[in-house]
Amino acid sequence: MNFSYSKMTTTWTDDSKTAVLLKKKNGSELVFREGDFVNFENREDGVKIIKFYYQPFDLGPRGFEYLPWRAEENRWATPIITTLGKQPRFVVCYPSGLPTYGQHIIWDTFGLLDNGKCPEDNTLSGKL
Numbered sequence: 001m002n003f004s005y006s007k008m009t010t011t012w013t014d015d016s017k018t019a020v021l022l023k024k025k026n027g028s029e030l031v032f033r034e035g036d037f038v039n040f041e042n043r044e045d046g047v048k049i050i051k052f053y054y055q056p057f058d059l060g061p062r063g064f065e066y067l068p069w070r071a072e073e074n075r076w077a078t079p080i081i082t083t084l085g086k087q088p089r090f091v092v093c094y095p096s097g098l099p100t101y102g103q104h105i106i107w108d109t110f111g112l113l114d115n116g117k118c119p120e121d122n123t124l125s126g127k128l
Helices: none
Strands: 007-011 019-023 029-033 037-040 043-053 063-070 088-091
Touching: none
Parallel strands: none
Antiparallel strands: 007 019, 019 029, 037 043, 043 063, 063 088
């Protein structure tokens, strides 16, 4: 797999560390936050960004944890709770996340769905 990231970056938009600016290889920019509904290659139905992970002096997040949308069932996936292992639903952000374990995605396929607004889930799993 090609982890070509040299022309794309994820950095904080300000010191609050609540929003991330993605600069793609083609020069386009996108801002995303915790709680946004996004998609990327192999997750076309979308995912909710649950939490950013970072260290205090990082220029951007090391990555983010997400929860997949199950479009066929009209519900969110069941959350995975790990005790000693790594979170399997974790996307690595560049460049701060390079030494971090997680999924390496093709960032040129990353985008907001429905302006970032998450679908409603009326099932029990959506209440978690």
